[in-house]
Amino acid sequence: MSSEAYYDYNATSELDKQVRQAMIDSLNVFGNPSSRHSYGTAAKAIVSEARESVARLIGCEPEAVKFTSGGSESNNWAIKGLLEASGHRGRAHLITTVIEHPSVMQVCAYLERTGQAAVTYLPVDQAGAVSIAELEAAIRPETRLITMMLANNEIGTIQPIREAALLARSRGILMHTDAVQAAGKLPIDVRQLGVDALSMSAHKFGGPKGVGALYVRPGVELEPLIHGGGQEFGLRSGTENVVGLAGLGKAAAVLDRAKMEAQLVQWSKLKRMVVNRLTELVPDCRFNGPVDGSEALPNTINIEITGIRGESLAAYIGVKHGAAVSVGSACSATKQASLSHVLRAIGRSDEQIRSAVRISFGPAAGEAEMEKLICQLAEAALHLRALSVVGAV
Amino acid sequence: MYNEIVARHFMDPMNVGELASPDETVRIGNAVCGDTIIMHLALEDGRITDVKYRAYGCAVSIATASIASEYFTGKELKELSGRSNAELAALLGELEPNQKHCIDIMLELRERACASVQGVNG
Numbered sequence: 001m002s003s004e005a006y007y008d009y010n011a012t013s014e015l016d017k018q019v020r021q022a023m024i025d026s027l028n029v030f031g032n033p034s035s036r037h038s039y040g041t042a043a044k045a046i047v048s049e050a051r052e053s054v055a056r057l058i059g060c061e062p063e064a065v066k067f068t069s070g071g072s073e074s075n076n077w078a079i080k081g082l083l084e085a086s087g088h089r090g091r092a093h094l095i096t097t098v099i100e101h102p103s104v105m106q107v108c109a110y111l112e113r114t115g116q117a118a119v120t121y122l123p124v125d126q127a128g129a130v131s132i133a134e135l136e137a138a139i140r141p142e143t144r145l146i147t148m149m150l151a152n153n154e155i156g157t158i159q160p161i162r163e164a165a166l167l168a169r170s171r172g173i174l175m176h177t178d179a180v181q182a183a184g185k186l187p188i189d190v191r192q193l194g195v196d197a198l199s200m201s202a203h204k205f206g207g208p209k210g211v212g213a214l215y216v217r218p219g220v221e222l223e224p225l226i227h228g229g230g231q232e233f234g235l236r237s238g239t240e241n242v243v244g245l246a247g248l249g250k251a252a253a254v255l256d257r258a259k260m261e262a263q264l265v266q267w268s269k270l271k272r273m274v275v276n277r278l279t280e281l282v283p284d285c286r287f288n289g290p291v292d293g294s295e296a297l298p299n300t301i302n303i304e305i306t307g308i309r310g311e312s313l314a315a316y317i318g319v320k321h322g323a324a325v326s327v328g329s330a331c332s333a334t335k336q337a338s339l340s341h342v343l344r345a346i347g348r349s350d351e352q353i354r355s356a357v358r359i360s361f362g363p364a365a366g367e368a369e370m371e372k373l374i375c376q377l378a379e380a381a382l383h384l385r386a387l388s389v390v391g392a393v
Numbered sequence: 394m395y396n397e398i399v400a401r402h403f404m405d406p407m408n409v410g411e412l413a414s415p416d417e418t419v420r421i422g423n424a425v426c427g428d429t430i431i432m433h434l435a436l437e438d439g440r441i442t443d444v445k446y447r448a449y450g451c452a453v454s455i456a457t458a459s460i461a462s463e464y465f466t467g468k469e470l471k472e473l474s475g476r477s478n479a480e481l482a483a484l485l486g487e488l489e490p491n492q493k494h495c496i497d498i499m500l501e502l503r504e505r506a507c508a509s510v511q512g513v514n515g
Contacts, residue, residue: 307449309427312403315452319400354427387409389429389449 003362005323007373009204010153010181010300010360016206019250023208026246033240034229043242050249054213057252058198059189061218066232067245068225070212071180072103074199077225077236078176078214079107079147082197083117085221086144086174091115094145095138097122097130097159098345099152104178105341108147117144127290128157128346135164145174150198151182154328154342154358155289156300158182165194174220180204180212185297186264187257196220202244206363207251211244263363267298270361270370274301277371281378288343288356301359302328303377304348308384310357316380323376328356398486399456406459408466410445419505421498428454428498432462434506440469441506453488453495460484461502474507 003014015023026046031039033047048062055062068074083092096108098121111117120138122130130148146168151158161177168175176197179188183198184205190198197220201212216222228237275291288302305313310327317323328340343353359373395403415433422429428450435443444462448455464484465473481503482496 309449309451311451312455315395315403319395319404351427384455387406387448387455389431389447 003364004369005321005373007359007361008324008326009362010297010358011326012203012209013206013362015208015247016251016254018254019206019208019247022250023243023247026243029242033242034231043240046242046246046249047240050245050252053249053252054200057188057255058183058200058215059191060215063233064190064215064218066214066216066222066235067240067248068212068214068236069210069241070203071101071178071199071201073225074180074201074212074214075101075103075147075176075178076107077222078197078199078216079104079111079145081223081225081235082174082176082220083111083145084223087221088142088144091142092117092144093120093140093142094118094147095120095122095135095143096147097124097149099124099128099154099157099342100147100149101153101178101180104147104149122148124157124345126346127295128152128155128288128342129290129295130159130164132160132163132167136167139167139171139173143171143173145176147176147178149181150177150179150188151186151297152289152300152342153181154300154340155302155346156296156298157289158186158295158297161193161195165196168196169194181297184251184255185260185299187260190215190217197222202248202251205251205255208244208247211241211248213248264298267361267365268293270365270367271298271301273367274359274370274374277374278303278377281374282381285381286352288346288348297360299361299365302343303357303359304328304352304355305357305381306355307388308355308381310355312384313357313377313380316383317373317376320380321376323373326358326360328353328358394489395452395456396486396488398460398484399453399488399492402456402459402463403452406448406455408444408446408459408462409448411447412443412445415445417506419502421501421505423450423494423498426450426494430454430458430498430502432458432502432506434465436470439471441465441467441473451492451495453485453492454498457485457495457498458502461499465503465506470507473503476503 029042031043033044051062054065108119165175174196180201183200196217198215203209224235226237284306286304290296339353412433416436417434419432430448432446448458
């Protein structure tokens with residue numbers, strides 16, 4: 001399938017051409033990375049190279065990178081594994097936010113349900129940002145862990161992770177960040193960020209699905225996830241996903257700080273253009289999350305168009321133009337449950353959430369392509385508003 | 394995804410608008426999902442002679458309003474009320490599980506349209 005009309009890069013990205021080739025090449029390497037003969041050595045080389053590339057991407061030593069099956073596993077492992085290894089006695093306390101990914105929210109709910117931890121869910125402001133003062137106020141003597149996403153998948157808001165990590169360190173609390181949406185889009189240096197753990201996933205930045213990584217700062221204890229033959233430094237046993245790691249490694253290797261910074265400049269320009277043009281062409285539209293500057297991922301635009309269902313808007317441009325965007329609420333018999341918790345957290349009503357769509361673009365996005373999408377969205381809005389009950393009858 | 398019937402009616406809906414002086418107005422609102430349809434009916438001797446509507450909702454619910462408007466037009470109320478639920482549901486084509494609530498919308502439109510007319514007929 002062509003990615004020409006694909007504007008859902010925060011859901012997943014297409015496989016980078018070099019990544020695809022690296023994966024194809026790795027299919028010929030069938031040895032077990034744990035074997036000591038030449039077949040094993042060749043496979044081990046792919047795994048080691050991937051670890052080095054990921055380490056370079058986030059600014060750490062290779063040994064600090066543990067491979068996983070993706071973002072959800074990294075988040076699950078980090079929260080449970082850090083908490084368990086922190087040696088707390090009795091019920092621990094952890095702090096997170098109301099706009100985390102389900103792979104964080106559901107782990108927190110699990111820990112609460114099983115009596116292992118009490119959890120504080122920090123609110124966010126209308127832009128989706130957490131207040132450091134509120135974080136500080138939420139800290140208790142038994143707080144062991146703070147987990148906070150770096151960039152939000154729905155509205156793009158970037159959280160003050162450095163400040164949060166500094167605060168955590170000064171209080172002897174562990175700090176984890178879910179950087180699944182940020183890695184490969186924003187230049188990340190884990191030493192500067194100051195976090196103890198960071199989750200990432202290959203398929204969000206040109207890599208394959210089913211493979212990711214968890215960074216754990218050297219010296220920080222982490223409980224093993226899978227006991228067995230001792231792979232991943234004895235923390236996650238099981239023969240490595242060599243093909244997946246060839247892909248993750250290449251996806252990380254093709255990126256560098258300069259490339260990501262240039263991409264951010266281009267994305268910011270495109271985001272301003274889309275916001276300005278849609279504001280001109282579509283009356284009564286509104287943007288969720290920060291629109292400008294470094295406060296949000298510039299590839300992410302969340303728009304509400306009054307009087308129109310986001311689902312209908314997405315359906316219209318999907319059927320007519322093959323365009324793919326994401327919606328704030330999925331159509332289902334139990335719609336209440338499917339409304340975006342992120343949009344609710346920033347104060348949007350059920351109706352407003354139902355009218356939201358998310359546009360998220362990738363590395364190849366250009367002005368001509370965005371202008372095409374803008375016109376498609378404006379045309380769909382015009383068509384659907386002409387049918388709508390709102391303001392009519 | 395959307396079946397061909399739904400896609401056609403959603404992309405190019407029939408009978409959109411209002412009647413200047415409708416004989417009956419049917420309003421359907423789903424409190425859970427927020428779908429809203431306001432349908433105007435023109436009636437003559439127990440027959441639906443014209444249908445217009447406005448719709449706010451998901452793609453399938455908009456298509457449902459269009460399909461219903463096309464089907465209702467020209468029908469005698471007695472005939473419409475005698476149609477089986479399965480027959481009305483079939484008008485929407487094959488739906489995915491999360492689209493099936495639109496069958497209820499179709500049935501409710503029929504029920505309300507016929508109820509209002511039975512009232513007229515005394």
